[in-house]
Amino acid sequence: MxxxxxxxxxxxxxxxxxxxxxxRGAPVFERDEVERPLIMDEATHQVAEIDGLLDVLxxxxxxxxxxxxxxxxxxxxxxxxxxxxxxxxxxxxxxxxxxxxxxxxxxxxxxxxxxxxxxxxxxxxxxxxxxxxxxxxxxxxxxxxxxxxxxxxxxxxxxxxxxxxxxxxxxxxxxxxxxxxxxxxxxxxxxxxxxxxxxxxxxxxxxxxxxxxxxxxxxxxxxxxxxxxxxxxxxxxxxxxxxxxxxxxxxxxxxxxxxxxxxxxxxxxxxxxxxxxxxxxxxxxxxxxxxxxxxxxxxxxxxQQYGDSYSTKVILPEVFSATAHTLELKGARNPILGKKDPDYVPNDIKLKDERVTFITGPNSGGKTALCKTITQIQLLAQIGCYVPADEASLSIVDGIYYQTPEVNTLSADVGRFGTELKHTKAIFMKTTPNSLVVLDELAEGTTYEEKLKTSITILDGFSKLGNSTLLVTHNHELADHYRKQGIGIFRQVGIEGDVLTHRFVDGISKISHAHKVAAKIGFTEADINVFLEEKKNSGVVSPPPV
The missing domain is CATH 1.10.1420 (MutS, DNA mismatch repair protein; Chain A, domain 3)
Structure with a gap:
C-alpha cells in the first residue's frame, strides 16, 4: 500500500x-518521495508488449x-x-x-x-x-x-x-x-x-x-x-x-x-x-x-475477471523465492493472444538446470511469441494473477530485460554494433542470478567471425552470472558451439512436412524460411524483376548502357 x-x-x-x-505512463514523483525500483527498463516495457498485457488485464x-x-x-x-x-x-x-x-x-x-x-x-x-x-x-x-x-x-x-x-x-x-x-x-x-x-x-x-x-x-x-x-x-x-x-x-x-x-x-x-x-x-x-x-x-x-474471461485453462502458479531464477511451464499460452483464441498453440519450457536457452527456427515460427509468453507469464505470476498454462512453477525475479536488434541514430558515435553492445552491457551490469534476460540475436552489425566470437564472450558472461538467459537466434553455429560443450537448452520450432507447427521441440534449427517470408511480403527475386520491368516501361528506370 x-x-x-x-x-x-x-x-x-x-x-x-x-x-x-x-x-500507464511513467510514474510521477515529488522530490521527497523515494523512487520505487522498477522491474524492467523502458525498452523491455515496449518490446515485451506490457501495454498490450495491461489492455487485456x-x-x-x-x-x-x-x-x-x-x-x-x-x-x-x-x-x-x-x-x-x-x-x-x-x-x-x-x-x-x-x-x-x-x-x-x-x-x-x-x-x-x-x-x-x-x-x-x-x-x-x-x-x-x-x-x-x-x-x-x-x-x-x-x-x-x-x-x-x-x-x-x-x-x-x-x-x-x-x-x-x-x-x-x-x-x-x-x-x-x-x-x-x-x-x-x-x-x-x-x-x-x-x-x-x-x-x-x-x-x-x-x-x-x-x-x-x-x-x-x-x-x-x-x-x-x-x-x-x-x-x-x-x-x-x-x-x-x-x-x-x-x-x-x-x-x-x-x-x-x-x-x-x-x-x-x-x-x-x-x-x-x-x-x-x-x-x-x-x-x-x-x-x-x-x-x-x-x-x-x-x-x-x-x-479474477481476467481468469474468468480467458479462452482456455488458467491456473494460480507455484511461486517461490530462490537463489537463482528457475521457471517451468507446461501448456503455456500467450496471455494476450490466447485470451480470445482457444486454438492458440501451447508450449512447454523449462529454465532450471541450464542457464542459457537457445531458441531457433524459421521466420514466423513463433520464437519471439514464445519469449514474450515467458516474460508476460513471469510478470503475471509474481503479481499474484492467474496465468494461462496447464502447470506453472517459477521463482521471483528482480529484473526482466529484453534486447532486440537496434538501429543507431546520427548522434551515435559507435555505429550499430556499438549501440547494441552498449545496451547489452547495460543489461549485463543490472543482471543478477535472479534476473530473466531475453536476447534477440547478438552482435549485429559486424562480420560473421566477429559476431560469433563476441556472442560467445557475452553468453559466457551471462552463463557465469547464473541468471536465466534466452537467446533467439538463426546462428546455428553458435548454438552448436555450446551443445558440443554440453551447455545449454536447445528448443526449435517444430515442422510437420512443410508446415510450421508453432510448437517447440528439442533441437537446433538450421533453416530460416526467408524465401517464404519474402514470398508472403511479395518481394522475391521474381517480384523484384517484375517491379524493375514496370519501372522501365514507365520511364522510371533507364536501360543499362551498351
Whole structure:
C-alpha cells in the first residue's frame, strides 16, 4: 500500500484526473518521495508488449485501481508469502460469487465519487466571476460544492465495506479491515464534519471539546455574520436625516456590505478550512492506506475477471523465492493472444538446470511469441494473477530485460554494433542470478567471425552470472558451439512436412524460411524483376548502357 509517502501517489492521481498522464505512463514523483525500483527498463516495457498485457488485464473500475495495477506490473515483486496470500484471495472470490458481486458493487459506487475526491484535493477556486479550467482543476465558485462532493468517497466507502459479506482469506481480511477501520480515524471525522478552527489548528468536534473555536459551515450563509450585516444595513441610515439618507449613496450601503461580505467570508473559508483540509488529506498516511486498499481490491477483481474471461485453462502458479531464477511451464499460452483464441498453440519450457536457452527456427515460427509468453507469464505470476498454462512453477525475479536488434541514430558515435553492445552491457551490469534476460540475436552489425566470437564472450558472461538467459537466434553455429560443450537448452520450432507447427521441440534449427517470408511480403527475386520491368516501361528506370 502507499503508506511510505502519500504525496507521490496524490500528485500522480492529479495527473490522471486532469488527463496530463495516461494510466500507464511513467510514474510521477515529488522530490521527497523515494523512487520505487522498477522491474524492467523502458525498452523491455515496449518490446515485451506490457501495454498490450495491461489492455487485456485491466478491467479496474477506479483510477487508484489502475494506478495500483500499473505499479504492480512495473514494480518489484512482493515476497512469495504475500503473493500466496493474494492467490488465496482469488480462490475465495472464485468460490464466493456473492462476495465478488458485493465487492464489484462497492468498486462501482466508489468510482462514481472518486474523481470528486481527487478534484477537491487539488482544486483551485476562481470565484463566480472566474472560469473553469478542468486541465488545471480550476473551478468557478468558492469550493463549497467541491468540498461537499469530495467528502463523500472515503466515509461512505468505509461504511459500505462494513456491510460486505464475511471474508475468509487473510489478504481480503486485511483490505476490508483497512476500509472499515477508516471510519474511526481522525481524517474520516474531519470529512464527515463538523470541523473547527482553534488555536491548535483544525479539530474534530471531539477534539475541540469545550475550547473556543470557529465552526466551518460549507456555504456562503453564516447566520451570525448575516445577522450583523443586516443590522448594519438596516440601522445605519437612521443615524442620518431621512432626506440626506434618501438622496445620498447611503441607499447603496447593503450592496457595499455584500461586496465586502462575500470575498471576506470565502477567502477566510478557503485559507482556513478548504485548502488546509485538502492538503491534510492529500498527505495523510491514513487516507493513503484506505486508497491503497481500494486500489488493491480493484486490482484483485481485475485479476479474477481476467481468469474468468480467458479462452482456455488458467491456473494460480507455484511461486517461490530462490537463489537463482528457475521457471517451468507446461501448456503455456500467450496471455494476450490466447485470451480470445482457444486454438492458440501451447508450449512447454523449462529454465532450471541450464542457464542459457537457445531458441531457433524459421521466420514466423513463433520464437519471439514464445519469449514474450515467458516474460508476460513471469510478470503475471509474481503479481499474484492467474496465468494461462496447464502447470506453472517459477521463482521471483528482480529484473526482466529484453534486447532486440537496434538501429543507431546520427548522434551515435559507435555505429550499430556499438549501440547494441552498449545496451547489452547495460543489461549485463543490472543482471543478477535472479534476473530473466531475453536476447534477440547478438552482435549485429559486424562480420560473421566477429559476431560469433563476441556472442560467445557475452553468453559466457551471462552463463557465469547464473541468471536465466534466452537467446533467439538463426546462428546455428553458435548454438552448436555450446551443445558440443554440453551447455545449454536447445528448443526449435517444430515442422510437420512443410508446415510450421508453432510448437517447440528439442533441437537446433538450421533453416530460416526467408524465401517464404519474402514470398508472403511479395518481394522475391521474381517480384523484384517484375517491379524493375514496370519501372522501365514507365520511364522510371533507364536501360543499362551498351
Amino acid at each position: 502507499f503508506v511510505h509517502n502519500a504525496r507521490g501517489p496524490a500528485k500522480r492521481l492529479f495527473d490522471l484526473v486532469t488527463g496530463k498522464a495516461e494510466s 485491466d478491467t479496474t473500475r477506479t483510477l487508484i485501481g489502475k494506478e495500483t495495477l500499473y505499479r504492480s506490473v512495473t514494480g518489484q515483486a512482493r515476497a512469495a508469502e504475500e503473493i500466496k496470500e493474494k492467490q488465496e484471495a482469488l480462490k475465495e472470490l472464485a468460490s464466493d460469487k456473492k462476495l465478488t458481486s458485493a465487492l464489484d458493487k462497492l468498486l462501482r459506487e466508489a468510482a462514481v465519487k472518486e474523481k470528486d475526491y481527487y478534484s477537491f484535493l487539488f482544486a483551485k477556486y476562481t470565484g463566480y466571476m472566474g472560469s473553469t479550467d478542468p486541465d488545471k482543476l480550476e473551478f468557478q465558485g468558492y469550493g463549497y460544492a467541491e468540498h461537499r462532493a469530495g467528502m463523500k468517497l472515503l466515509p461512505e466507502l468505509s461504511e459500505d465495506a462494513g456491510l460486505l459479506p464475511p471474508v475468509k482469506s487473510d489478504y481480503l481480511k486485511r483490505l476490508v479491515s483497512t476500509l472499515v477501520s477508516f471510519g474511526d480515524k481522525r481524517e474520516c471525522k474531519l470529512m464527515e464534519g463538523p470541523v473547527y478552527k482553534t488555536f491548535g489548528g483544525l479539530k474534530t468536534k471531539k477534539e475541540k471539546g469545550f475550547k473556543p473555536g470557529v465552526k466551518f459551515r460549507p456555504g456562503l450563509i453564516k447566520p451570525i455574520l448575516v445577522a450583523m450585516f443586516a443590522l448594519i444595513a438596516a440601522f445605519a441610515p437612521m443615524m442620518f436625516d431621512p432626506e440626506i439618507a434618501l438622496h445620498t449613496p447611503l441607499w447603496m450601503l447593503p450592496f457595499v456590505l455584500l461586496g465586502v461580505y462575500i470575498p471576506s467570508v470565502t477567502s477566510f473559508d478557503q485559507e482556513t478550512f478548504l485548502y488546509p483540509l485538502s492538503k491534510l488529506f492529500a498527505t495523510s498516511e491514513e487516507t493513503a492506506k484506505v486508497l491503497g486498499a481500494l486500489g488493491e481490491l480493484d486490482e484483485l477483481l481485475s485479476f
